[in-house]
Amino acid sequence: xxxxxxxxxxxxxxxxxxxxxxxxxxxxxxxxxxxxxxxxxxxxxxxxxxxxxxxxxxxxxxxxxxxxxxxxxxxxxxxxxxxxxxxxxxxxxxxxxxxxxxxxxxxxxxxxxxxxxxxxxxxxxxxxxxxxxxxxxxxxxxxxxxxxxxxxxxxxxxxxxxxxxxxxxxxxxxxxxxxxxxxxxxxxxxxxxxxxxxxxxxxxxxxxxxxxxxxxxxxxxxxxx
Amino acid sequence: xxxxxxxxxxxxxxxxxxxxxxxxxxxxxxxxxxxxxxxxxxxxxxxxxxxxxxxxxxxxxxxxxxxxxxxxxxxxxxxxxxxxxxxxxxxxxxxxxxxxxxxxxxxxxxxxxxxxxxxxxxxxxxxxxxxxxxxxxxxxxxxxxxxxxxxxxxxxxxxxxxxxxxxxxxxxxxxxxxxxxxxxxxxxxxxxxxxxxxxxxxxxxxx
Amino acid sequence: xxxxxxxxxxxxxxxxxxxxxxxxxxxxxxxxxxxxxxxxxxxxxxxxxxxxxxxxxxxxxxxxxxxxxxxxxxxxxxxxxxxxxxxxxxxxxxxxxxxxxxxxxxxxxxxxxxxxxxxxxxxxxxxxxxxxxxxxxxxxxxxxxxxxxxxxxxxxxxxxxxxxxxxxxxxxxxxxxxxxxxxxxxxxxxxxxxxxxxxxxxxxxxxxxxxxxxxxxxxxxxxxxxxxxxxxxxxx
Numbered sequence: 001x002x003x004x005x006x007x008x009x010x011x012x013x014x015x016x017x018x019x020x021x022x023x024x025x026x027x028x029x030x031x032x033x034x035x036x037x038x039x040x041x042x043x044x045x046x047x048x049x050x051x052x053x054x055x056x057x058x059x060x061x062x063x064x065x066x067x068x069x070x071x072x073x074x075x076x077x078x079x080x081x082x083x084x085x086x087x088x089x090x091x092x093x094x095x096x097x098x099x100x101x102x103x104x105x106x107x108x109x110x111x112x113x114x115x116x117x118x119x120x121x122x123x124x125x126x127x128x129x130x131x132x133x134x135x136x137x138x139x140x141x142x143x144x145x146x147x148x149x150x151x152x153x154x155x156x157x158x159x160x161x162x163x164x165x166x167x168x169x170x171x172x173x174x175x176x177x178x179x180x181x182x183x184x185x186x187x188x189x190x191x192x193x194x195x196x197x198x199x200x201x202x203x204x205x206x207x208x209x210x211x212x213x214x215x216x217x218x219x220x221x222x223x224x225x
Numbered sequence: 226x227x228x229x230x231x232x233x234x235x236x237x238x239x240x241x242x243x244x245x246x247x248x249x250x251x252x253x254x255x256x257x258x259x260x261x262x263x264x265x266x267x268x269x270x271x272x273x274x275x276x277x278x279x280x281x282x283x284x285x286x287x288x289x290x291x292x293x294x295x296x297x298x299x300x301x302x303x304x305x306x307x308x309x310x311x312x313x314x315x316x317x318x319x320x321x322x323x324x325x326x327x328x329x330x331x332x333x334x335x336x337x338x339x340x341x342x343x344x345x346x347x348x349x350x351x352x353x354x355x356x357x358x359x360x361x362x363x364x365x366x367x368x369x370x371x372x373x374x375x376x377x378x379x380x381x382x383x384x385x386x387x388x389x390x391x392x393x394x395x396x397x398x399x400x401x402x403x404x405x406x407x408x409x410x411x412x413x414x415x416x417x418x419x420x421x422x423x424x425x426x427x428x429x430x431x432x
Numbered sequence: 433x434x435x436x437x438x439x440x441x442x443x444x445x446x447x448x449x450x451x452x453x454x455x456x457x458x459x460x461x462x463x464x465x466x467x468x469x470x471x472x473x474x475x476x477x478x479x480x481x482x483x484x485x486x487x488x489x490x491x492x493x494x495x496x497x498x499x500x501x502x503x504x505x506x507x508x509x510x511x512x513x514x515x516x517x518x519x520x521x522x523x524x525x526x527x528x529x530x531x532x533x534x535x536x537x538x539x540x541x542x543x544x545x546x547x548x549x550x551x552x553x554x555x556x557x558x559x560x561x562x563x564x565x566x567x568x569x570x571x572x573x574x575x576x577x578x579x580x581x582x583x584x585x586x587x588x589x590x591x592x593x594x595x596x597x598x599x600x601x602x603x604x605x606x607x608x609x610x611x612x613x614x615x616x617x618x619x620x621x622x623x624x625x626x627x628x629x630x631x632x633x634x635x636x637x638x639x640x641x642x643x644x645x646x647x648x649x650x651x652x653x654x655x656x657x658x659x660x661x662x663x664x665x666x667x668x
Contacts, residue, residue, distance in 0.1 A: 196548055
């Protein structure tokens with residue numbers, strides 16, 4: 001990819017595989033161990049410039065986790081509350097950091113590199129494309145409303161305006177789907193979106209992170225809880 | 226609407242994954258190339274709906290739009306929502322990878338009701354309006370119910386949170402109903418033919 | 433006479449309203465023509481009929497002397513027709529420039545090695561080699577148009593259909609497009625309402641009216657013209 005690399009990035013393929021491994025293993029644990037923090041520390045160091053924004057996002061993702069943990073504290077089930085809280089946040093932090101700076105296109109390319117079925121990767125490619133294009137309409141509409149001085153409030157006008165907005169998005173999206181269908185016909189789509197090159201190169205960080213992540217999942221020392 | 230990573234017991238994670246995988250694989254195996262575009266764009270809409278915040282009182286809720294997407298996709302909604310949830314999970318941390326199965330089950334199964342409601346024949350205007358409201362309201366209500374049920378089944382310690390979650394989703398259901406009703410009315414006014422093509426994609430036939 | 437497109441007595445309607453009828457058009461081998469007309473008059477529809485994206489209602493259509501009766505007949509013609517959409521974003525299937533340019537070639541079963549060479553060549557030819565690894569959607573309108581064009585040209589079609597190719601392009605990019613299209617040795621049909629542009633590219637301009645096509649401008653030698661095109665209605 002053509003991204004100007006300001007910070008070391010993990011290849012999306014690596015990110016998908018490691019996130020799947022880390023979250024699957026950690027989510028099923030009854031006990032958490034200190035080494036599980038190792039990949040988080042490495043990722044945190046790699047993304048040290050962005051830690052503040054990552055933790056801000058982590059905070060907002062904690063709503064449901066906070067409700068669940070709070071209700072457990074209420075029941076004086078402190079250990080379970082802590083386990084659930086840590087387990088969730090370990091995984092969330094891992095995912096937020098490892099996918100930092102990646103977009104829908106790079107995920108689609110990674111899906112293809114992982115040799116998933118062509119039909120599935122095609123959908124990922126076209127969904128990524130649609131997300132990009134619909135997001136553009138979305139921003140345009142929001143700006144128009146803003147320029148016209150529209151302030152969302154709890155009233156029928158707001159709901160009708162937003163419904164109109166949703167309606168427009170659907171119409172535009174369905175129009176795009178018809179164009180996509182035409183493009184597929186004209187350009188000879190037969191079930192696959194191809195890539196000429198790998199596009200996503202592995203670096204030493206991929207190897208290092210893979211090693212540390214696997215180590216963290218098998219090295220059961222220093223129980224945290 | 227998304228259950229986070231690390232909350233649920235293995236039995237629930239695995240059970241959800243197995244059931245969702247069965248539905249998704251079936252939808253996927255029968256998916257024709259011609260249906261890919263519509264599935265992909267509606268997947269994108271589902272992905273983006275979570276970023277549309279509708280104010281309600283001092284707070285706001287985000288849209289889900291599962292019902293209307295189900296209405297247009299039928300069983301294909303499983304594929305669309307699968308792709309959207311995976312992307313939301315990795316790019317934004319909504320839901321996640323281990324919870325993908327159970328979240329997909331909770332969110333996609335109710336959209337089939339949206340499809341069924343959309344297919345009901347209507348004669349009177351208010352019948353149609355009511356159905357369109359329900360296309361938004363019912364799938365979201367069912368999803369919220371399934372989410373709470375998932376939490377409740379996860380253990381006694383989760384029951385309080387389950388009740389709270391169900392309660393917290395009440396305003397979202399109403400908003401989703403109204404937005405869906407007015408959005409469908411808008412589409413009917415501007416491009417009515419978009420609402421007539423439903424059969425093409427839903428019944429396993431290429432357009 | 434070698435013809436790329438023969439249309440006789442074609443009529444089209446949209447949503448039950450007749451757009452035009454009795455359209456007759458011959459485009460000979462390597463001839464470049466333009467079709468003009470007001471917005472919503474059915475110019476794009478005409479291109480879509482020629483490209484086999486839309487069913488023929490009335491009249492006959494022959495491509496390279498083969499009658500096209502149904503959308504099935506177009507299957508064997510696909511690789512001979514290159515279609516450039518008005519909105520380039522709609523054209524793209526792969527997110528990375530070189531992959532999108534290579535798409536049709538790879539889909540038709542050409543090997544990766546050969547495709548790589550051809551892709552590099554065509555990017556070079558259009559002067560966009562530096563874009564090869566970029567995400568298509570992040571490019572400017574003009575760059576997108578060139579990438580879309582490269583994706584069409586790589587199949588070496590015999591007939592190119594261009595829908596409003598200058599839409600959203602700045603002056604410099606328009607001139608670049610004039611130069612590129614001038615070098616292309618194929619039959620070209622451009623649909624546009626950008627007169628200054630098409631006059632630099634095509635030999636003939638037809639105007640679409642509810643009663644058919646009329647030739648509003650012929651920049652070709654009068655003598656040749658008479659031989660190549662029989663007796664379809666036209667004005668000068």
